[in-house]
Amino acid sequence: GEDVEQSLFLSVREGDSSVINCTYTDSSSTYLYWYKQEPGAGLQLLTYIFSNMDMKQDQRLTVLLNKKDKHLSLRIADTQTGDSAIYFCAESRSRDDKIIFGKGTRLHILP
Amino acid sequence: GAGVSQTPSNKVTEKGKYVELRCDPISGHTALYWYRQSLGQGPEFLIYFQGTGAADDSGLPNDRFFAVRPEGSVSTLKIQRTERGDSAVYLCASSLSGTGLNTGELFFGEGSRLTVL
Numbered sequence: 001g002e003d004v005e006q007s008l009f010l011s012v013r014e015g016d017s018s019v020i021n022c023t024y025t026d027s028s029s030t031y032l033y034w035y036k037q038e039p040g041a042g043l044q045l046l047t048y049i050f051s052n053m054d055m056k057q058d059q060r061l062t063v064l065l066n067k068k069d070k071h072l073s074l075r076i077a078d079t080q081t082g083d084s085a086i087y088f089c090a091e092s093r094s095r096d097d098k099i100i101f102g103k104g105t106r107l108h109i110l111p
Numbered sequence: 112g113a114g115v116s117q118t119p120s121n122k123v124t125e126k127g128k129y130v131e132l133r134c135d136p137i138s139g140h141t142a143l144y145w146y147r148q149s150l151g152q153g154p155e156f157l158i159y160f161q162g163t164g165a166a167d168d169s170g171l172p173n174d175r176f177f178a179v180r181p182e183g184s185v186s187t188l189k190i191q192r193t194e195r196g197d198s199a200v201y202l203c204a205s206s207l208s209g210t211g212l213n214t215g216e217l218f219f220g221e222g223s224r225l226t227v228l
Binding site for chain 1: 115142144146151152153154155156159161167170202204208214215216217219220221222
């Protein structure tokens, strides 16, 4: 079956790096995503990675994929107060298939 | 606007009533998805349409839930005999799935908050 697990909370000091971790169960997962949900707003895609990659970098964001362990992580460098949000890990078998989401990690920024 | 539009934004109803939630996707998006998000949870997949047909309805919890997309654009999620457990935010998303232009990204609306008393 398809299941996506992630820790529910993370607190980080402003300026430090945040690392949000996720594990998934479906070995057929091809696309892995990170979505961001800010208070009162809809979900927005932050970044995604294909299963044939092990790393993707996009400005302050670094995604690492360990396909063998079915482990995905999102690193946010130099965390800012504007990064405070809920981050959802998600996966799909193809880009035209349904996307399965985790429960989300709430990132709290300490001053 | 150019985004996914959902109405109503809030709906309060009584147990046992019928409810319809509407989603207007981004123009040109072929795929439309319905998710349900309860407090403190991630979006739970319900159904997705490719054009007018339901490509996958495996997430509909029971036969009280039904969705249509008769012209391949606007979709309506219908809930019969509502129960208190149906209270949640119902999210709609659209994408270019199936067009060859799809990056896999879902574009979400702001949701319809349903409260069943």
